[in-house]
Amino acid sequence: MNKNHKFKKAIVLLSGGLDSTTVLAIARSEKYDIYCLSFNYGQRHIAELTASKKVVKAFDVENHLIIDIDLSVFGNSALTQNIKVPKNRTKSEINNKIPVTYVPARNTIFLSYAIAWAEVLDASDIFIGVNAIDYSGYPDCRPEFINAFEHMASLATKKGVEEKHKIKIQTPLINLSKAEIIKKGIELKVDYSLTHSCYDPLYDGKACGSCDSCILRKNGFTKAGTKDPVLYAT
Amino acid sequence: MNKNHKFKKAIVLLSGGLDSTTVLAIARSEKYDIYCLSFNYGQRHIAELTASKKVVKAFDVENHLIIDIDLSVFGNSALTQNIKVPKNRTKSEINNKIPVTYVPARNTIFLSYAIAWAEVLDASDIFIGVNAIDYSGYPDCRPEFINAFEHMASLATKKGVEEKHKIKIQTPLINLSKAEIIKKGIELKVDYSLTHSCYDPLYDGKACGSCDSCILRKNGFTKAGTKDPVLYAT
Numbered sequence: 001m002n003k004n005h006k007f008k009k010a011i012v013l014l015s016g017g018l019d020s021t022t023v024l025a026i027a028r029s030e031k032y033d034i035y036c037l038s039f040n041y042g043q044r045h046i047a048e049l050t051a052s053k054k055v056v057k058a059f060d061v062e063n064h065l066i067i068d069i070d071l072s073v074f075g076n077s078a079l080t081q082n083i084k085v086p087k088n089r090t091k092s093e094i095n096n097k098i099p100v101t102y103v104p105a106r107n108t109i110f111l112s113y114a115i116a117w118a119e120v121l122d123a124s125d126i127f128i129g130v131n132a133i134d135y136s137g138y139p140d141c142r143p144e145f146i147n148a149f150e151h152m153a154s155l156a157t158k159k160g161v162e163e164k165h166k167i168k169i170q171t172p173l174i175n176l177s178k179a180e181i182i183k184k185g186i187e188l189k190v191d192y193s194l195t196h197s198c199y200d201p202l203y204d205g206k207a208c209g210s211c212d213s214c215i216l217r218k219n220g221f222t223k224a225g226t227k228d229p230v231l232y233a234t
Numbered sequence: 235m236n237k238n239h240k241f242k243k244a245i246v247l248l249s250g251g252l253d254s255t256t257v258l259a260i261a262r263s264e265k266y267d268i269y270c271l272s273f274n275y276g277q278r279h280i281a282e283l284t285a286s287k288k289v290v291k292a293f294d295v296e297n298h299l300i301i302d303i304d305l306s307v308f309g310n311s312a313l314t315q316n317i318k319v320p321k322n323r324t325k326s327e328i329n330n331k332i333p334v335t336y337v338p339a340r341n342t343i344f345l346s347y348a349i350a351w352a353e354v355l356d357a358s359d360i361f362i363g364v365n366a367i368d369y370s371g372y373p374d375c376r377p378e379f380i381n382a383f384e385h386m387a388s389l390a391t392k393k394g395v396e397e398k399h400k401i402k403i404q405t406p407l408i409n410l411s412k413a414e415i416i417k418k419g420i421e422l423k424v425d426y427s428l429t430h431s432c433y434d435p436l437y438d439g440k441a442c443g444s445c446d447s448c449i450l451r452k453n454g455f456t457k458a459g460t461k462d463p464v465l466y467a468t
Contacts, residue, residue: 109350
């Protein structure tokens with residue numbers, strides 16, 4: 001029995017949010033050996049990272065690395081600077097324009113670290129929870145970006161050059177609605193009470209309920225016909 | 235007079251080595267406003283960063299950011315781990331195979347940070363000193379990698395999506411021999427005594443003279459018919 005075919009290694013980019021946790025459950029169900037990668041990137045709060053640690057505990061993963069990267073040195077995002085997070089926007093407003101919560105080149109940087117680790121681990125796949133349906137209009141969540149990144153990665157790595165082995169960027173959520181993602185996760189017995197999605201949580205840990213991320217999440221649970229176990233302020 | 239056309243902003247990836255310093259001189263000669271980006275990436279020595287600071291002082295640059303990134307968490311390179319740097323290899327040995335000094339996905343990570351900064355600064359160009367002639371066989375120094383990265387970057391950024399503005403990755407050295415690079419730099423009055431290229435410098439700061447990087451540099455100066463102002467142990 002060839003272990004390489006039975007238990008391939010996958011890196012899962014894990015923020016501790018609803019999407020990336022569902023992706024972890026999907027990768028796990030596909031029998032990969034899982035290596036989780038999270039980033040401390042100067043977010044305004046560390047609720048996400050706390051959630052990622054809880055999620056990792058709930059799954060059987062090989063390793064979890066949290067990398068410190070300081071994107072706030074570049075400025076210009078509500079997620080890393082003191083800019084007001086937009087609240088109570090409608091879904092069409094959310095989908096319409098790239099918002100101030102966009103962190104420049106964030107997924108590019110995250111995926112670049114992931115290919116470095118993939119090369120060292122000899123991992124075949126990188127899982128990322130990007131979504132082009134119920135998303136916040138970030139350019140680096142679209143399929144054309146992912147395809148271009150995968151192509152670039154095949155040329156960037158020793159493995160790609162010497163062995164013609166292409167690292168696959170897996171995006172199992174890319175064409176799912178938020179409700180479909182939640183249904184998929186519940187099928188895989190994800191405990192969504194461990195996850196954190198809010199861009200602007202309260203001091204008591206409650207989600208604000210009115211930022212883009214909370215709105216998309218709440219709508220998703222409503223449409224999925226399931227109660228969101230997370231506590232909201234509004 | 236349109237300032238944007240007269241003084242475009244460029245990011246220069248600066249290691250403090252011969253190549254990136256020449257690239258900085260080229261960007262400067264092309265009248266860009268220069269923003270230098272260096273990385274403290276768990277190199278085994280900081281001679282490179284010290285050199286980058288000296289180089290920045292010698293040029294008229296707008297800003298110089300040094301970003302801490304710890305690639306040694308991933309292991310697997312002689313430049314970040316305690317693996318022996320190969321010595322006294324011939325030029326065909328150097329060009330033949332990707333060596334242990336290769337840092338996985340290093341240029342991908344560096345360029346990803348550069349596009350993040352470019353987006354915040356509204357910079358039009360990123361300069362990188364990659365070279366596909368007298369180089370160490372790293373996959374992420376080849377033109378096909380650079381082209382794929384540039385394409386990916388155009389899809390990754392807000393600017394690329396909303397304004398169809400493509401960030402250009404400039405590689406002025408890519409088709410030059412080391413001797414041609416040195417001649418170009420001397421033309422532009424680069425003081426190469428400020429630069430550092432050695433993978434394995436001695437405690438007194440002298441270059442080892444026998445690692446791949448020293449060998450390529452020494453051959454380059456010989457062919458350019460100029461004396462290398464750097465001190466070598468051998």
